[in-house]
Amino acid sequence: MGLRFVAAIGFAAASLGLGCSSVFDLDRYTVGDSADGGPGSPTRDGSDGHADGAARVDGAGPSEDAGESGGNAAPDAACSTNADCVANPMNAGVDGGGPATVCVRATGQCTALQSVDCPSVFGDYSSDDAIIIGTYFATAGAGAPLNLPRQQAALLAAQEIDSSGAGGGLPPATPQGGVRPLVVVQCDPSTDAMRTARHLIQDLHVPAIVGPDADQDVIDVTQNVSATEGTLLMSPSAQASTIATLSDAGLTTRDVPADDQRAALVLDQLNQLQAMLLGSRGPLLKLGIVYRNDVTGQSVLSSISGTLRFNGQPITAAVNASYVSVDHYDVASDVAAQTAIAVKYGGFNPDIVFITAPEQIPNVIVPLEQSLTLSNATNHPYYLFTEAGKVSALLSGADQPNVPADFVSRLRGVGVTPDAASSQTFAAFNAAFTAAYGSNPQVPDMGTSYDAIYSIAYALAATASMPVSGPSIAKGLSMLGSGTAVSVGAAQASAALQSLAAGQSIALQGTFSAMQWDGNGDIAGGTLEVWCVGVSSGAPAFASSGRTLDVGTQTVSGAYSPCQ
Numbered sequence: 001m002g003l004r005f006v007a008a009i010g011f012a013a014a015s016l017g018l019g020c021s022s023v024f025d026l027d028r029y030t031v032g033d034s035a036d037g038g039p040g041s042p043t044r045d046g047s048d049g050h051a052d053g054a055a056r057v058d059g060a061g062p063s064e065d066a067g068e069s070g071g072n073a074a075p076d077a078a079c080s081t082n083a084d085c086v087a088n089p090m091n092a093g094v095d096g097g098g099p100a101t102v103c104v105r106a107t108g109q110c111t112a113l114q115s116v117d118c119p120s121v122f123g124d125y126s127s128d129d130a131i132i133i134g135t136y137f138a139t140a141g142a143g144a145p146l147n148l149p150r151q152q153a154a155l156l157a158a159q160e161i162d163s164s165g166a167g168g169g170l171p172p173a174t175p176q177g178g179v180r181p182l183v184v185v186q187c188d189p190s191t192d193a194m195r196t197a198r199h200l201i202q203d204l205h206v207p208a209i210v211g212p213d214a215d216q217d218v219i220d221v222t223q224n225v226s227a228t229e230g231t232l233l234m235s236p237s238a239q240a241s242t243i244a245t246l247s248d249a250g251l252t253t254r255d256v257p258a259d260d261q262r263a264a265l266v267l268d269q270l271n272q273l274q275a276m277l278l279g280s281r282g283p284l285l286k287l288g289i290v291y292r293n294d295v296t297g298q299s300v301l302s303s304i305s306g307t308l309r310f311n312g313q314p315i316t317a318a319v320n321a322s323y324v325s326v327d328h329y330d331v332a333s334d335v336a337a338q339t340a341i342a343v344k345y346g347g348f349n350p351d352i353v354f355i356t357a358p359e360q361i362p363n364v365i366v367p368l369e370q371s372l373t374l375s376n377a378t379n380h381p382y383y384l385f386t387e388a389g390k391v392s393a394l395l396s397g398a399d400q401p402n403v404p405a406d407f408v409s410r411l412r413g414v415g416v417t418p419d420a421a422s423s424q425t426f427a428a429f430n431a432a433f434t435a436a437y438g439s440n441p442q443v444p445d446m447g448t449s450y451d452a453i454y455s456i457a458y459a460l461a462a463t464a465s466m467p468v469s470g471p472s473i474a475k476g477l478s479m480l481g482s483g484t485a486v487s488v489g490a491a492q493a494s495a496a497l498q499s500l501a502a503g504q505s506i507a508l509q510g511t512f513s514a515m516q517w518d519g520n521g522d523i524a525g526g527t528l529e530v531w532c533v534g535v536s537s538g539a540p541a542f543a544s545s546g547r548t549l550d551v552g553t554q555t556v557s558g559a560y561s562p563c564q
Helices: 082-087 141-162 193-203 215-229 241-245 259-281 295-305 335-348 360-374 392-397 423-437 446-462 470-477 490-501
Strands: 005-009 012-015 101-104 109-112 120-122 131-136 182-187 208-210 232-235 252-254 287-292 324-329 352-355 382-385 411-417 484-487 506-509 527-536 539-550 555-557
Touching: 082 101, 120 141, 131 141, 131 193, 141 182, 141 423, 141 446, 141 490, 182 193, 182 446, 193 208, 193 215, 208 446, 215 232, 215 241, 215 252, 215 295, 232 446, 232 470, 241 295, 259 295, 259 352, 259 382, 259 411, 259 527, 259 539, 259 555, 287 295, 287 335, 295 324, 324 335, 335 360, 352 360, 360 392, 392 539, 411 539, 423 446, 423 484, 446 470, 446 490, 446 506, 484 490, 490 506
Parallel strands: 131 182, 131 208, 208 232, 232 252, 287 324, 287 352, 352 382, 382 411, 484 506
Antiparallel strands: 005 012, 005 120, 101 109, 120 182, 411 527, 527 539, 539 555
C-alpha cells in the first residue's frame, strides 16, 4: 500500500487520487491561494478507493474525552489492530465517509486521526507499523503567509523519508518487523491552541510534534500537556529565551537560535548605526524601540535592554529620557495602537528604530516614512529588524506613496543564514521545495521546519530498539552529532536510514547548521547574519551584508557592506 494524504474539514475527509504504489504528489500543494482553503491547501481530484485503514501509535498517558481534547468524539470501540477499527461499522474510515481512524496502542481504542483543528493526514496510516507525529502551525489568518510554507516544508521532508529506500519509511524496529511509515497529522491551532495540542497528545499519543510556531504556544503546550505526557516538541521558529528555562523533562527543543543567542549581533548593529550617524546627526541621537507586549516581544526587548548603551549610557539613564522611546502595543491586530506609535514618532523623529514584529511594517514604518516625507523632515530613521521583519511586506513598502527612494538603503536586520557546511544543503532544499510546489516564497524558518522532520525521523531510526516515545526521540537526537557526515534531504535519506539501522552513528547537517542541541534544548550552533535590502532585476530584494555571528562561539566577524 502506498502513501496517502487525507484532507478534511471537521470530519469530512476525501482521499486524493493516488495509486496503491504511489506516494502523495506534492505538485498538488501550491504556494499561492487555492479555492480549497487558502494558500497551500491540498486540492482534491478524486479518490482511487485505497484510503482503507489507519495507523497505530506508540505512547502512554491518560486520554481525555473529545469535549476536552479534539472535539472529535472517537467511536467507543476497543481494538488491537488497525483492521479492528476499519471493520467497525461506527468507524467507516475515509472510504466510508468518516474520519481516518487509528488504533491507539496506549488506550486500545479506535480514535479519529482528524479533528476540527487537524483536518489533514499524510502517509500510510493503514500500516500497523506506522509512526504518527504531528505538525502544529497556525496556517489560518495573519500567520498563513509564513506558516503555510513551513508546514509544506515539513510535509516535503516526510514525503522524502517515506519514499526512501526499497521499502520506504523508517527501518523496522526488529528483524521480523515491517518498514515503519512516517504519518503526519497536520494541525492548525488558530482557533483553540490547547484543544489542538490535546488531540495530538492525549487522544493520539503522538511521540513528537513539529511546532508550535509561536513562542506562547510552545510555553503553554509544554507547561500544560506535552512535558507531563511525554511528547517531544521541536519548534522551527520560536525564539523566546524563556523557553530554555521551562520545566520540560528535556522534551522541548527548537532548531533556531534563541533571542539571547542573537543579541550580540543586534547590539553590534545598534552600535554600528550609532557610530555611523553621530558624525552627521550627533552629538545625541534618538532611538525608538517598538515591541508587541507578549512573550515574543518581551523576549526580544529583554535580550538587549540590560546591555544596550545609547548615547554612551544605559537606555534608562536620565540623559536618554528625551532620546530613547520604548513603545508597545498588546496584540498584532491593534492597528490603532501601532498607528499611534507612528504618529508619536513623527514628532519624535528618531534616528534609529528597532522593529520586532512583521505587523509593524505596514502599521508603524510605512506611515512614519510617509508623515516624515509630508512634513519635509530633514532626516528619516535607519531601521534594524529582527528576523520577523524579513518578509515581502517590507520590500513592497518601498513602493508605497510618499516613501522616499532611499528607504531600502536604511534597512537592515538580523537573521539566520546557512553556515559553510549547510550552504549546498540549503540550496538543495530550496530546489526541492520549488519542484514540489511550483514556487518558493523563501520565508523564514522553512528550512528549519524541514530539518525538524528529518531530525525526528533519524532520532527514531537511531533508537529503533526502544519503544517509540518522546524520551526515546530526545535520546535519539543526542545521537546525531558524530559519525558519518549526512545532510538532510532526499539524496542521502536512504543511506542515512540504513546506517542508523545498522547501529552506525551519523553527524546530521541541516539546512542552516549542524543538528546538535545544548542541555536546554536550544540549537547549539549555526550562523546569524546582518541582512540588508538591495535591488535585483529592478526590484527590492534581501541580501547578505557580510557581517555574521557564530552562534556557538558568539564571535562577530566580517565587515558590513551595504546591499547594492
